[in-house]
Amino acid sequence: MANLRDIKKRIASVNSTKQITRTMEMVATAKIRRATDRIVDAIPYAMAILEVLEAVAQKSVGTDSPLLQTHADLKRILVIAVVSDRGLAGGFNANVLRATDAFITKNKAKGIECDIIVCGKKGLSYFNYRKMPVVLSFRDQSADPKIAQAREIASYIIDAYISNKVDQVVIFYNHAKNVADQITLSEQVLPVDHYAFTEVVADEDDIVHLDESAKAASAYQRVLTEARESAAELITTEEISGDFDYEPSAQTVLESLVPSFVETRVFHALLDSAAGEQGARRKAMKAATDNANEMVTTLTRIYNRARQGAITTEITEIVGGAAALEEE
Amino acid sequence: MARLLKCDIVTPDSRLFRGEALLVSAPAAEGDIGFMFQCAPLMSILRRGMVRIKSDNDEIHAFAVDGGYIEADGNKVVVLASRAIDVATIDETIARERIAANEQRIAELADDDPAVTFARAEIVWQKHLLSVKT
Numbered sequence: 001m002a003n004l005r006d007i008k009k010r011i012a013s014v015n016s017t018k019q020i021t022r023t024m025e026m027v028a029t030a031k032i033r034r035a036t037d038r039i040v041d042a043i044p045y046a047m048a049i050l051e052v053l054e055a056v057a058q059k060s061v062g063t064d065s066p067l068l069q070t071h072a073d074l075k076r077i078l079v080i081a082v083v084s085d086r087g088l089a090g091g092f093n094a095n096v097l098r099a100t101d102a103f104i105t106k107n108k109a110k111g112i113e114c115d116i117i118v119c120g121k122k123g124l125s126y127f128n129y130r131k132m133p134v135v136l137s138f139r140d141q142s143a144d145p146k147i148a149q150a151r152e153i154a155s156y157i158i159d160a161y162i163s164n165k166v167d168q169v170v171i172f173y174n175h176a177k178n179v180a181d182q183i184t185l186s187e188q189v190l191p192v193d194h195y196a197f198t199e200v201v202a203d204e205d206d207i208v209h210l211d212e213s214a215k216a217a218s219a220y221q222r223v224l225t226e227a228r229e230s231a232a233e234l235i236t237t238e239e240i241s242g243d244f245d246y247e248p249s250a251q252t253v254l255e256s257l258v259p260s261f262v263e264t265r266v267f268h269a270l271l272d273s274a275a276g277e278q279g280a281r282r283k284a285m286k287a288a289t290d291n292a293n294e295m296v297t298t299l300t301r302i303y304n305r306a307r308q309g310a311i312t313t314e315i316t317e318i319v320g321g322a323a324a325l326e327e328e
Numbered sequence: 329m330a331r332l333l334k335c336d337i338v339t340p341d342s343r344l345f346r347g348e349a350l351l352v353s354a355p356a357a358e359g360d361i362g363f364m365f366q367c368a369p370l371m372s373i374l375r376r377g378m379v380r381i382k383s384d385n386d387e388i389h390a391f392a393v394d395g396g397y398i399e400a401d402g403n404k405v406v407v408l409a410s411r412a413i414d415v416a417t418i419d420e421t422i423a424r425e426r427i428a429a430n431e432q433r434i435a436e437l438a439d440d441d442p443a444v445t446f447a448r449a450e451i452v453w454q455k456h457l458l459s460v461k462t
Contacts, residue, residue, distance in 0.1 A: 038341070045338040048406050052371060052399050147340045152446065244401070247357045247372035256373055257397065260410070267340055 004310065007303040011296055018292035024088065025285035028278045031143070032179060035275035038145075039176075042271055046264050053261055055244060056254045065255045067158065067262065070191045071167035076113045078135075078157055078166040079104060080189070081127075082173035082269055083120035084142040084277040090284035092174060092277055093122040095184045100172045103186065104132070115166065117153060119145075119270065145274055150267035157266075158259055161190045173269040176276035180283055189265055192258055331365040334404035335381055337391055339412050344391065351382040352405045354398050361398075369401040376456055378415070379407055390415040392460045394453050411453060418461045423454045430454075 081100045083093040104114040115135045118124050120142040127134050136156055141149055160166045169190035174182040246253050332348040353362045355377030361370070374396045381389045394411035430447040437444050 041342040042340060044336065044343045045340050045408060048336070048338055048399070048408050049397075052397060052406075052408065055371065055399075148446065150340070152442070155445075156442065244369045244371045244399075247370065250371075252357075253371055253373055253397070260397075260408075264340060 004303065004306055007299055007306060011299045011303065014292050014295050014299065018289055018296070021285045021288040021292060025282055025289055028282035028285060031278040032275065032282060035143075035176075035271070035278050039268075039271045039275055042267065046268060049257065049261060049264055053254075053257055056246075056250055056257065065258050066162045067190060067192050067258045071164070074112055074167045076115065076166045077107055078115045078117065078160060078169045080117045080153065080157070080169065080171040080173075080266070080269075081119070081123045082142075082171065082273040083118070083123040084273070085121040085140055086142075086277075086281075087122060088284060089277055089281040090287075092182065092280035092284075093120070093126075095182075096172050096174055097123060097126050099184050099186065101130075103170070103172070117156070119149070119153075119273075142270075142277060143274055145267070145270035147263075147267055150263050150270055153266050154259065154263035157190060158262060166190075171266065171269050173273045174276035174280070175272050176279055179279050182276040182280055187265070187269070189262060192261065330384070332384060333363060333365050333367075333400075335407075336404070337379065337393075337407040337409060337412055339409050344409075344412050344414065345381065345389070347381070348384065349381045349405070350384055350386075351380075352400075352407075353378075353380045353382075354405075354407060355379070355393070356398060363400045363405050366402040367400060371399050372397065374398050374407070374409065376452075378460055379409075379412070390460070392418065392457055394456070413457065415460055418457045420458060420461055423457045423461075426454045427451050427458075 079100055081096055083096050087093065100116070104116075107114055115133055116127055117136040118127055118134055119138045121139045124134065124137045124139060136153070138149055138153075157166070157169045161169060168188065170186055171189050172184065172186045175185045177183050330350055332350060333352060335345065335347060335349040335352050336343065337345040351362055351364050353360055355375045356370075356372040357375060358372075360377070361372070363370075374393060376394050377392075379391045379393050381391075383389065391407075391409075391412050391414055393407065393409040396407065396409040396412075398408070399406045430450045433447045434444055437447070
């Protein structure tokens with residue numbers, strides 16, 4: 001039977017771990033709120049830019065914007081992996097990194113080289129350890145992504161694409177579906193698909209629809225849905241007539257919009273991932289806290305049994321001793 | 329009463345303004361343009377400059393913008409600024425500090441470092457803020 005003092009020590013240690021995980025859970029919960037607010041703040045711009053793009057695209061102006069052209073030869077792909085700076089978030093980082101790694105391995109087998117842009121320390125150490133080519137990396141920004149970071153990534157990938165250094169750009173990130181669940185997504189950023197404009201809008205609709213059907217009206221989903229609706233209400237009160245005058249010309253407007261669209265897309269992936277990170281951490285820490293609680297219960301039971309056993313032994317000894325004395 | 333335009337100013341990370349306006353003036357690609365209710369639909373690239381919103385009671389609300397787009401259709405105006413700030417909230421000391429910090433950064437970096445472009449853009453933007461403040 002285990003020593004009473006040892007069990008007591010273990011209970012104390014599990015309890016102190018529990019305190020840490022519970023605090024981390026609460027911190028993550030508070031941060032989810034902030035991360036969600038940031039997404040909500042960014043929605044009006046994204047919706048507006050999509051609407052403008054759609055309106056211009058409807059005009060079907062002839063454009064030779066290099067960002068819309070697919071490269072005939074697919075020789076080199078630029079992969080953007082968005083993960084976090086910190087661990088203790090369950091499978092959050094591993095899912096994206098594994099998906100990215102699998103994607104790269106698959107393409108290597110086909111003879112396509114891959115370069116990597118990585119956001120988040122966890123990703124950097126993963127790829128550096130495997131000696132995979134990281135061309136651009138960001139650290140200490142995963143919890144609070146700034147538009148400047150998205151701009152830097154966008155300008156790098158646009159330059160690389162235009163100068164034919166890469167033939168495709170794909171981004172891997174965690175989409176925060178709701179507070180608890182994250183989905184690992186991969187999206188093609190470049191070349192920008194002409195039809196992708198409307199597809200993205202359709203995606204947004206899907207998400208709203210999903211929220212409704214799930215009826216899981218958590219604060220997170222409600223806020224997001226409301227923001228989308230209010231943005232949509234402002235921008236699509238009437239069908240865009242398509243009779244806009246363009247200054248300087250429709251083509252120039254479209255060509256200057258495309259880079260902004262790329263930038264917005266990257267920024268959204270970063271924000272989405274930041275919200276997902278907190279969600280994943282909260283979930284992981286909640287599981288850890290629950291496990292710790294269970295462990296304390298089990299250990300306490302063992303402790304009590306051991307104590308009981310010790311008392312019983314003692315009594316038996318005393319009774320035995322007394323009986324022996326009486327006999328004398 | 330004159331009819332009003334709905335007006336929104338949005339930047340990639342926030343919505344800066346939402347309200348009604350009698351007149352909105354903005355630095356469009358080929359010269360400053362004013363928008364009023366039932367103006368012709370227009371979509372334009374914005375230059376760096378000022379967006380001014382005149383409300384029903386003749387108050388003028390000014391925003392410094394660092395380029396972007398504007399979309400107007402007679403009923404509403406949406407300003408998509410890549411960066412914007414309410415002129416009233418510009419802090420000259422902070423702007424000067426940023427200019428100094430970025431100039432130092434450029435001096436430290438190699439000329440072909442991509443960060444130099446961003447630092448230069450930041451200096452231009454902060455100088456713009458100083459110029460509209462004074």
